[in-house]
Amino acid sequence: MRAFSTLFIAAAFALSANAASVNKRDVSAAVQLCIDSITSTSEQLEAVNTAVLAFTSADGIIAANKIHTLEQVLETRLKKAGTDCCADIGAITLPEADAVLSTVEVLVPKVTGALSAIVTKKSQFDAVFLATALVKKDIAALDTQTKTLDTCLIAKTPTDPPSYLEAANGYVAEIDSAFSAAKTAYGI
Template sequence: MRAFSTLFIAAAFALSANAASVSKRDISPAVQLCLDSITSAGAQLEVVNTAVLAFTSSVGIIGANKIHTLEQVLETRLKKAGTDCCVQIGAITLPEADAVLATVEVLVPKVTSALSAITSKKSQFDAIFLATAIVKNDIKALDTQTKTLDACLIAKTPIDPPSYLITANGYVTEINNAFSAARSAYGI
């Protein structure tokens, strides 16, 4: 569930940049670490989403706890991405921004899909004592991590040309809307 946050953050930087056009030598080691952390969080988001899609109430609280454990890994990876992207690097160059946007561009639909899956599985979680409470906490924690990372990445996005920031803000809005729908479905 926390994996959704990573997708949201990545989406904030997603532009229609072509990763092939960015030379590795144009990317500083600090930005590469950020890219690697975002990629790692995105991979864990896929693991969480797969587990959520397969979840049924018949697996009980043990199954819900397995998803929660996977979410905790995602949350840890999001925190690392926050440190690697927000603390370790300053302003980024246009080639670095292209690389970040190209890396995270594919994450927005994955984030929205994962949040949609959580929403669609609400009745399954509701059927298990305490499972919905766990999911609510995971949604809140991932939303918080995502917002922190979104704000940091938006702050580092170049403002010239304006299309970078416009696109980044559009993806952040899409992610925020998906979180809003999940929060609403769970009464958060």
């Protein structure tokens, strides 16, 4: 659900924002793969969030299953982002850190917004037999995958200057807070 939350803007926008601030030659292929995976996750999160926002209890279990199917794709993309970003890629340069953090910066409000939507729609999911059980499962799975990615983000972020690590910790804290609210709302 972090991917739900966490958590996301279209890839073209994210990549154009990165291109404006970072020269692509300053980003290694391995770091670019991480960025691309985060962007792919962001795109799928947007699809999930759109489906959640449109959901009403009148749509029934078929619509809830559609959201769950979209979440499964999101979970797969989030796992790939975790694998791609957690790979041993050596020291991250400051331009690479800039590129990754600006991609994450785009993602965070999408994650928090999606998780907020899940909380807001709880009564609608509760009104459909088994829908809340699916949502709970999805929140827990996405939270686990997001924590893996968050751990890598923090571990690979340069500590000098300290502003990089402060930014990364801030993004992780926002996402953790949104997941905490969703888990509390759903009794997870």
